[in-house]
Amino acid sequence: MSKERDDVLHSWCVQSEWQAPTIVGGEGARLRDEAGNEYLDMSSLAECSNLGHQHPHVVAAIRAQAERLCFVTSAWGAQPRAELAAALLDRSGFHGGRVFFTLGGADANEHAVKFARQARGLPHGKVIARDRSYHGASYAAMALSGDARTRGQVDPAAFDVLHVPPPYAYRCPFGSDNDAECGQRAADAVAAAIDAQGADQVAAVLMEPDAGSNGIVAPDNYWPRLRAITRERGVPLIADEVMSGFGRCGEWFAWQRHGEDARPDLMTLAKGLTGAHLPLGAVLLSAAMARRLEDQMLYTGLTYCGHPLSCAAGVAALKAYEDEGLVERSRLLGQQMHAVLKGMQARHRLIGDVRGGHGLFAVVELVADRASRTPLAPWPRVPAGLAGLVRKAMAQGVSFAVRGNLILLAPPLVVGAGELASALNLLDRLLGEMASAGTEAA
Ligand SMILES: Cc1ncc(COP(=O)(O)O)c(C=O)c1O
Numbered sequence: 001m002s003k004e005r006d007d008v009l010h011s012w013c014v015q016s017e018w019q020a021p022t023i024v025g026g027e028g029a030r031l032r033d034e035a036g037n038e039y040l041d042m043s044s045l046a047e048c049s050n051l052g053h054q055h056p057h058v059v060a061a062i063r064a065q066a067e068r069l070c071f072v073t074s075a076w077g078a079q080p081r082a083e084l085a086a087a088l089l090d091r092s093g094f095h096g097g098r099v100f101f102t103l104g105g106a107d108a109n110e111h112a113v114k115f116a117r118q119a120r121g122l123p124h125g126k127v128i129a130r131d132r133s134y135h136g137a138s139y140a141a142m143a144l145s146g147d148a149r150t151r152g153q154v155d156p157a158a159f160d161v162l163h164v165p166p167p168y169a170y171r172c173p174f175g176s177d178n179d180a181e182c183g184q185r186a187a188d189a190v191a192a193a194i195d196a197q198g199a200d201q202v203a204a205v206l207m208e209p210d211a212g213s214n215g216i217v218a219p220d221n222y223w224p225r226l227r228a229i230t231r232e233r234g235v236p237l238i239a240d241e242v243m244s245g246f247g248r249c250g251e252w253f254a255w256q257r258h259g260e261d262a263r264p265d266l267m268t269l270a271k272g273l274t275g276a277h278l279p280l281g282a283v284l285l286s287a288a289m290a291r292r293l294e295d296q297m298l299y300t301g302l303t304y305c306g307h308p309l310s311c312a313a314g315v316a317a318l319k320a321y322e323d324e325g326l327v328e329r330s331r332l333l334g335q336q337m338h339a340v341l342k343g344m345q346a347r348h349r350l351i352g353d354v355r356g357g358h359g360l361f362a363v364v365e366l367v368a369d370r371a372s373r374t375p376l377a378p379w380p381r382v383p384a385g386l387a388g389l390v391r392k393a394m395a396q397g398v399s400f401a402v403r404g405n406l407i408l409l410a411p412p413l414v415v416g417a418g419e420l421a422s423a424l425n426l427l428d429r430l431l432g433e434m435a436s437a438g439t440e441a442a
Contacts, residue, residue, distance in 0.1 A: 011137075026053025029415040031399070039394065042423050043401030044276075044412045047213065047243050047361070051275030051320050052414040058277045061316030065309050072308060074101070074301065080311035087318050088284060091252055092267065093260075096287030101280065101306035105242035105270035106136020108281035109144055109206065112266045114300055115285060116204035116236045119292035124160050125203025128193050130186075131173075132166040134213040135206065135240055144206055147214065149380050162197075164189040167218040170353040170365060171373065183219030191229040199233040204266075206238040210254035213243045215363045215406040217355040224258045236289065239264035242281070246272025247321055247413050250331035250359030257358060265289050275317045280310035326413040330359035333420060337409060338362055340424045348431045350376075360415070364407040380404040385434045392430055398423045 010018045021033035029052050031039045044050055051058065065080060072078050085099040100115070102108045117125050129135065131146035142150045143159035146166065156163060165173035167186035174185040194202050208216075209223045230237040244254035246269075255262045266289060270281035285293070304310075321327060338357025341364060345351040352367030366386060368374045377383040386402050393400050400423075401408045407427070411420060 028052040029412045029419055037397065039397055039399045040411075040415075040419055040423055041399050042409055042411045043399065044410050046271070046276075047248065047401075047408070047410045048271035048276035050246050050248060050272040050413050051277075051317060051326070052412040055275055055277065055317070055320055055414075057320050058275055058313050058316045061312045062277065062309055065312035069308055071304075073303070074305040078306060078308045078311065080308050080315055081306040084306075084311040084314040084318070087315060088269070088282060091318065092284055093263070094267070094284045094286055096290070097285045098290040098293075100283040100285070101311070102270075102282065103279050103302060103304055103307075104136070104281045105240075105268065106138040106141035106281075107302065108242065108268035108270055108283050109135040109238075109240055110138065110140045111300065112238045112268050112283045113140070113144065113204060113206065115283060115289065115293060116238060116266060118296060118298075119289050120203050120236070122201065122203045126197050126201055127159075127161045127203055128190055128197075128205045129156075129161055129163055130166045130190075130207060131163050132168060132212065132214045132216050133163075133208055133240075135242075160203075162193060164193050166212075166216050167222045168216045169219050170355070179219040180221050183222035184225060186218075187222055187225035187229055190226055191233070194229070194233050194235055199235055202233075202235045204236045204238050205230050206240060208244060209239045209241065209262075209264075210244045210249045210257070210358060211356055211361045211363075213403075213408075215365070215403055215408065217363060220258075223255055224262050227255075227258075227262045227264070236265040238266040238268065240268050242268055242270045244361075245269050246275075246317075247327040247330040248272060248359050248361050248410065249356075250327070250334055252321075252327055254358070273317065274310055274313040275320070277317070278307075278310040278313045280307070280314055321413075324414070327359075330413045333413075333415070333417065334359040334361065336417075337420060337424065340421075341409070344424075344428050344431065347428070348435060350431055350435050356409075360409075360411055360413055362409045364409070366405045366407070376405045385437065389430045389434050392433075393426060396426060398426050400427065 023031050024034050025032045029041050129144050133146040135141045135144040140159050142154045143156045143161045146163045167183045169179040169182040172182040176182045211217050239255050241253050251257050265286050267284045274280045334357050341354045345354050349370050350366050353365040356362035366376045368376050390400055
C-alpha cells in the first residue's frame with residue numbers, strides 16, 4: 001500500500017490524503033484485500049461492476065479470446081467486435097443503426113457529439129447539456145459536464161457547449177416544490193435554449209436520462225418531455241447511459257422505462273458494458289443518424305477502438321445479464337432498497353431526500369436542517385461526519401460511496417438480498433451515531 005501511495009497519482013483526491021486498501025481478489029459483491037479483510041461493495045466500485053467481481057463467465061471469455069487473438073486494429077475486422085455490435089443493436093432496438101467503440105465513457109460522449117455535429121453538417125453546432133451533470137474528465141467531456149468541481153479547468157463556450165438548469169426536484173432551480181412541475185420546467189428550459197440559439201444551430205442535446213452520477217434523479221416526466229421537445233425541433237438527443245445502463249436503473253437502458261417514444265438518437269455506454277472487467281465504451285447511432293454518416297469520411301478513431309479482448313468481455317457480460325435475469329433483479333431489489341431507505345428517512349432527520357429506486361441505484365441526501373433543506377456542507381464538500389461514517393463502515397467491512405452530502409447506493413446487481421439488508425442495517429445504525437454526535441462534527 002505504501003508503494004502505491006508514494007508512486008501513483010490517484011484521481012479525484014488529495015494525494016497526501018490517499019488511503020485505501022490494496023485489493024487482491026473478489027467474488028460477487030465482495031472484495032478482498034491483501035490482509036484478508038473482506039468488503040461488501042455498495043457502489044459497484046465506480047458504479048461499474050454491475051455483474052459483481054470476477055464474474056466467472058466473463059473471465060473465461062477474456063481468457064479464451066486472449067488465447068485466440070489479443071488485438072487487431074479496427075481497420076480490420078474482429079469476430080467479438082462484430083458479435084458485440086450486433087448484440088447491442090439488438091438488445092437496444094437500434095435496428096439498422098451502428099456502433100462506434102471507445103475505451104470508456106468520456107470518449108464515448110465526445111464521439112457522440114462529433115457524430116451528431118457531422119451528421120447535422122454543423123462542425124461547431126451548439127450542444128446543450130445541463131448543470132450538475134457528469135460526462136467524463138477529458139477536456140471536451142469536462143466542457144460537456146455541468147460539474148462545479150472541474151469548471152475552473154475548462155470553458156464550455158470554447159467547446160460550443162451551453163448548460164441549462166437541472167431537473168433537481170429537491171432543490172428545484174425554478175423554485176417549484178412539485179417534482180412533475182420541476183421536471184417540466186427543466187425540460188422547457190432546454191426548449192427555450194434551443195429556440196434562443198435557433199434549432200438549425202444546435203447539433204445535439206446531451207443528458208443523463210435517469211440517475212446522474214452527480215446525484216440527481218430526473219422526475220418521471222423529464223425524459224419523455226425532453227424527447228418530444230428535441231423531436232419537434234429536429235435536434236438529435238444523446239442519452240448518456242454510461243452509468244444508468246445495463247440494469248442499473250431497472251431496464252437495460254434507463255430511457256426504456258418511458259417506452260419506445262422516448263428512444264434517443266444516440267446513446268453512450270461504458271461501465272456495465274463489460275461489467276468493468278475490461279475498459280470499453282460505445283456510441284450507438286440510430287439508423288437515421290448512421291445513414292447520414294454513411295457516405296462521409298469519418299476523421300476520427302482510437303487505436304484500441306473495439307479491442308477484441310474488451311469486446312469478448314462485453315459479449316459474455318451481455319449474456320450474463322440475460323441468463324441471470326439481472327435487469328429484473330435490479331428492478332426488484334431496487335424497489336426494496338428504496339423502501340428501506342424511505343423508512344430510514346422517517347427515522348433520521350439528517351436525511352432530507354431519498355431518490356431513485358427504479359433499479360439498484362439510490363441517492364440519500366443529507367441536510368443540516370430538514371425544514372429549510374440546508375445542506376450539511378456546501379456542494380461539493382463531503383461533510384466531516386459523512387467521511388467518518390464511510391471510514392467506520394469500511395472498518396466493519398462495507399464500502400459506501402459518497403459525493404458531497406450524498407450517499408450513492410449502487411451495489412452489484414448480483415448482491416445477495418441478505419447482504420443488501422445487512423449493509424442497509426449498518427447504514428441505519430451509523431446514521432444514528434452520526435446524528436447523535438452532532439451532524440457535521442462527528
Ligand atoms: C454518466 C457518466 N457519463 C460519463 C462518465 C465518464 O466515464 P469514464 O470515466 O469511463 O470516462 C461517467 C463516469 O462516472 C458517468 O457516470
